[in-house]
Amino acid sequence: MSSLPPSLIGVDGGGTRCRFALLHHGQRFEVQGGPANLHSDRTAAIATLHQGLAALAQSAGLALPDLAAFSAYLGLAGVLRPETAAEVLRQLPLQNAQLEDDRKIAVTGALGTQDGTVLGIGTGSFFARQTAGNITLIGGHGLVLGDEASGAYIGRRLLQLTLHSRDQLRPETDLTRRVMAHFNQSPAAIIDFAAQARPRDFAQFAPWLTDSAEDATARDILREGAAFISRALDALGWQPPERLCPVGGVAAAYRPYLDPRIAEAFSAPDGTALDGALTLAASLPSEPRP
């Protein structure tokens, strides 16, 4: 037996981009690839994963087949079913790999093995609590039916409330006027945009909200999001002073809108989702199963 630690592969795959990491002979290599949305385009996603793994091998001076026996953990957005995971894994050049959706890698990256709760709020959203090694998950169901409080959700809500302001259902504010200007004063242009928009297209408006704390429309939307976060924390059984890690580009923006007992528990995550994927890879048996 070698005294070297096992070589590990971690993948954090999302609809915008994928990150690949390799720990090998004490060195860490990282590469980035394109989007991998298994839900909307599985063939393209598998091609992206292949390319990323090949680039990862190359960065470490290895050939792609060298990776086959390494322990690998892949967390990919939009993996709804174990059958999907198994089918994708069969098409990858990895023999000792596990594939799940991308929530667990985020939790493990943020908390390691410690207890705590994660507010995963980026383009999408999910909420997770880890206690004694068990993870309970809420949300992560996608924008059509869920992803409440997420960047995509609040961006879409801004467009909706802008239409409401045009219909005299609520007052115009600087922010709704900014949206109307962006769409050349045309409600039809907003509706056309929304009909084609993917979550990340709606999420482009999230910074408009999080940077406009003085605006009544922004405040209403972020308060709605904060109320949902509080409900999720209650459902998970979170209580202060348990650690609460904001993860994703939007989570921290809710801090001023949350009950002070919640805001005070905010704590920076230990690491990224990619770190979490490597940690989970290390927990796999180091030899391929027979």
Add this chain to the structure above:
Amino acid sequence: MSSLPPSLIGVDGGGTRCRFALLHHGQRFEVQGGPANLHSDRTAAIATLHQGLAALAQSAGLALPDLAAFSAYLGLAGVLRPETAAEVLRQLPLQNAQLEDDRKIAVTGALGTQDGTVLGIGTGSFFARQTAGNITLIGGHGLVLGDEASGAYIGRRLLQLTLHSRDQLRPETDLTRRVMAHFNQSPAAIIDFAAQARPRDFAQFAPWLTDSAEDATARDILREGAAFISRALDALGWQPPERLCPVGGVAAAYRPYLDPRIAEAFSAPDGTALDGALTLAASLPSEPRP
């Protein structure tokens, strides 16, 4: 000059089906055709309109070119821009026609020329008030950003709250259990369905809500819808005892959830949107413009 009244054509076109009517020599002819969604498939929609007009001519013993000079009014779902209307009209065998979205024909059909307010709530939703011949419109922006309280909106909301009940964010009820059974206890199946669903696919669940008045989930969703209706009526300036016409398959179901002052003003519409299209056709100049 002939003493006969002018021949009139009315069209009520929607994403599910189109209705065509012809008043000719004192007789009324009607035919139905397939869907005409100008937003998602303009070529197919124009073909549907051609076929419907041809069938209408045939039903009256006329040839298609005979219709050209008749006054025609077409109300079609999803016409967001005047340019779209002009382009579609140029491709139809009608020389004296007007085309708009389908809200005005619904109002004219329901109210004629009288004052009143229309709750247009079927698969989609809109709210309209007619005073002294002027119509003010709210909503009708489509399901992604609007159509609040509509059949599609409340059907989608039922699926969302069913996922919430699975996430322990709210209690299960008979209705959420019925949804879970319909989808074989699989949240992934609900999410897959929603990713592909058109408004009418979500709207198939609306009767589950409107027929379940005792269920807490149904009540919560219908109360939200009723609250939006009240806001829309306030924004339109509606006051009792002004007439309030429910139009569309869902509107009347809100009656028990509305303030009694509102519910008491409910009044059956005078006619259908197709009747409204014929009335509006009669208001066009009877000869083609030069």
